Amino acid sequence: MTFFLQSKVTSLFLYRGLCTRQALPTKIVCLTQVVSADELMDDEEYEDIVEDMRGEGGKYGNLVNVVIPRPSPNGEPVPGVGKVFLEYADTEGSTKARQGLHGRKFGGTQSAPSFIRRASLRREIMTAES
Secondary structure, three states: OOOOOOHHHHHHHOOOOOOOOOOOOOOEEEEOOOOOHHHHHOHHHHHHHHHHHHHHHHOOOOEEEEEOOOOOOOOOOOOOOOOEEEEEOOHHHHHHHHHHHOOOEEOOEEOOOEEEOHHHHHHHHHHHHO
16 A cells, blocks of 8 residues: 555644645645544554545545554554545545535544645655654
8 A cells, every 4th residue: 555655754744734724726635533543543444444535535536645644553642643635636536525525424523624735745744854
């Protein structure tokens, strides 16, 4: 399975302000509070969730990546846990996904998808790696 971000980097940058509502579409959609830390601890359940999100996200366009941050095995807090990031080949797919997934319930919680600006994502990654 290919991820567009390494899990260690993911844990450092996915928390602050990345999932904000953007007026202009981007290729990346963020879903918040769609999975719980408990659900992500088990490897098999995690893989099932990734595949489920890949299937759901793929209904809206050419989905190129799915990233779901996982809790740390040693119990340290990990930013981004509970968020799902769907990366599309184009903004047409991400726009359809944002519209189609808005209000959908995942585990009893309604999703409110938003776009992530690529520049914000890159800036956070470079900050985390330095």
